[in-house]
Amino acid sequence: MPSPSKLRHLLKHSWLPIAFLFSTIHALAQTSPSAETIENSGRLVLVLPFDNHTGQQNLAWIGESFPDTLNQRLASAGFLPINHDDLQYALDHLGLPSDFRPTRATTIRIAQTLDANYVIIGSYNVTNGRISAQAQVLNVNQLHMSHPLADSSELARLFDVENAIAWKVANDIVPNFSIAEQTFLSAPSxxxxxxxxxxxxxxxxxxxxxxxxxxxxxxxxxxxxxxxxxxxxxxxxxxxxxxxxxxxxxxxxxxxxxxxxxxxxxxxxxxxxxxxxxxxxxxxxxxxxxxPEVVNNQAVATARQGRNAVPLFRRASAADPNDPDYHYNLAVSLYRQGDFAGATTEVNQTLKLRPTDAEAAQLKASIATGKKPDAKTAANTTDTDPSSFDPLERIRRTYSEASFRQAAFEIDQMRAMRMATLPKDQQAKQYTELGHEYLGEGLIPEAEQQFQSALKADPSSSEAHAGLAQVRERTGNNQQARTEAEASLRLQPNAPAYLVLAHLEYQANQLDAAAADVSNALKLDPKNSAALGMKQALQSRGKTLP
Missing domain, CATH: 1.25.40.10 (Tetratricopeptide repeat domain)
Known part of the structure; x- marks a missing residue:
């Protein structure tokens, strides 16, 4: 995980403060046995557009597509990719055009501007309807370039090539990378x-x-x-x-x-x-x-409906006390509620943080009148009368995707550090629960990562083996799906593992074996909807359960 100092450049152009997350992480890091490993993992990755070696301008879009796919796959595997907007920030900061193709020396400068740990560079060519691509990983801290990581296929299978390159990149950065290549290759397209x-x-x-x-x-x-x-x-x-x-x-x-x-x-x-x-x-x-930005906007929308938004504005202001707009919004909301003392405190804090804020000065003068704002009254007074000022809460109109991703990443790390303090069996249980949540959302790489973490914490977790069996089944690796399901059942009989076997046997037209596994699943979980669905499918083919 990148340290707070490593994110300063990345977030310079962003208005979403995350210091409150960093402080929580720092506190957790003092007690978590795995905090140092997480803190120093250094997974901030910049993927540059791949160079077009085809000689065909109409295929130049493919070079821009590699960062899009690689960023998605690497993010699903626990890395923190730097997106297109962040790259544009670095190029602007260095005075370089947006379509600039950097040399190795310039690549290092860009990476250092963004504090990236790794930079992925690459190229591609298309010959006779086949695309071949190669990538290299630049370790910025060690100034070491990896050997080429290559893949090729028919151009129509561009996703397969990009997903395979992403998996090879992840393996180069993290030796013994736990997520299977087939999981990356089976990503939706x-x-x-x-x-x-x-x-x-x-x-x-x-x-x-x-x-x-x-x-x-x-x-x-x-x-x-x-x-x-x-x-x-x-x-x-x-x-x-x-x-x-x-x-x-x-x-x-x-x-x-x-x-x-x-x-x-x-x-x-x-x-x-x-x-x-x-x-x-x-x-x-x-x-x-x-x-805080999201809570602030929720509060503004609430206030526009004439409802009391003070509690929400307090949450936003407490989360980021150095933002003058949050204090201003809270002052306006308190003023509308007739809390003149509270409103005065907040508007004074606004002016302390932003002394040139003209609206805040007007608001302060209005609060000093001791009269609640009233639109009808304001309409009949002169512009010089403080009571004529009808303040409106301020909404944030820009979304910083980089900071939102960073905040989500930090929350994931906080959760991992909390879990590291639990007994091994409890760690495995929570990782498995998260894995099933990801499975339910169709996030297969994320699910596999959680099940692998569960097995690392407790290799005897039958639930984690069953979850991994479901991942393998969904990615088309039937042999490994069977292996994991059988491993799960040896540890403890459970419906999910039986159902994986039932699905595999049904596909292979082994209806007797499938019926037996469905029967075992229903004995353990009579209301299991998937098992009941399999039972109906078997009955439609003339096979009753034993």
Whole structure:
């Protein structure tokens, strides 16, 4: 995990403070036996666009697609990728154009600007309909470049090549990397034409081209959540708030992109005057990642409905006491409630942090009148009368994806450090529960990582072996799925392991064996919906359970 100092450059351009998370992590690190390992793991990774060696400009988009795929796969494996916006920040900081292709020396400068631990560089070529790609890992701290990591396939299988490169990169950075290559290769994909439109849309030079390309991507793949998010943000940037909201609402809550999607959904609804819907969107984000900016926006949407938002504004201000806007918003909310003393304290803190804040000075003068703000009264008074000032709470309109990812990463690390203090069997139990949550959301690499952590804590965990068997089944590795299921059952009979075996035997047309396993699963868990579904499937083929 990157230390706080390693994130200063990364977050310079970001307004999302995470110091409150760092302080908690530091406290936990003093008592956790695994804290040093986590703290020094150094997993901040920058993937640069791959160089186009095809000689064909129409294939240049593929180079931009590698960072997109590698960032997704590496993030799912516990790394912290630096995204496109962060890279643009570094290039701007160094006075370099956005399409600059760095030398090794410049790559090191970019990495040091962002405090990256590793930089991934690469190239690709296309010959006779086949794509070949290679990547190298630059260890920034050791100034060491890895040997080339290569893969190739038909161009139509671009995702397979990129996923394989991602797995090889992870293995180079972390020897004995625990997640199987097949897990990376089985990651969900979309039609290549939709992926191309998405990448071209993200890198478009005009707003119209961006929207048109992203609309094409969504038309080709209606459930493509990355394209939906990008399209919704593009529509929001064009102030097409209603269409932006309709697009962003299509991102499922179970998707990892749902936090960012709902942040912009809240802003789109807010700008359309639909404050209750805006509040709901911000509340969804806050329930999973309660950062002060999100809580602040939830509070502003609440206040716009004429409801008391003081408790929410207090939460935002307490989480980041150095932000003057949070103190200003709390002052306004307290002023509306008639708490003049509290409002005075907060507005004074605003002016202490930002002495040139003209609205805060006006607010202070209004509070000093001892009269609650009243729109009707304000409308009938002169501009020189302090009571004529009708203050509005301030909303945050920019989402820093880098800081949100960092905060989520830190929360994961805090959870890991807490779990490291538990007995081994309890660690395994909690890791397994997390693994099943990820499985339920379709996040296979994340699920495998949790089950592997459970087995590392307690190799005798039958639940973890059963979870890993489910991962192997979903990724098409039937032999390993059977091995893990049988290992689980040797430790303790359980329905999930029996069901994995039943699925494998059903696929192999071994109906008697499948029926026996389903019967064993139902004896252990009579209401298991998956087992009941398998029972019905067997009966439809004339096979009754023993």
């Amino acid at each position: 979309v039609p290549l034409s939709a992926f191309e439109d998405y990448i071209r849309g993200n890198n478009a030079t005009t707003p119209d081209e961006r929207v048109n390309r992203l609309q094409d991507a969504v038309r080709l793949a209606p459930d493509y959540s990355a394209a939906l998010l990008a399209l919704g943000k593009a529509q929001y940037a064009n102030r097409d708030f209603d269409n932006a909201a309709a697009t962003l609402a299509k991102v499922p809550h179970s998707d990892r992109r749902a936090l960012e999607a709902n942040f912009y959904l809240g802003l789109a609804r807010f700008n359309s005057g639909k404050y209750a819907e805006a509040e709901s969107a911000f509340a969804f984000v806050a329930s999973r990642l309660p950062l």
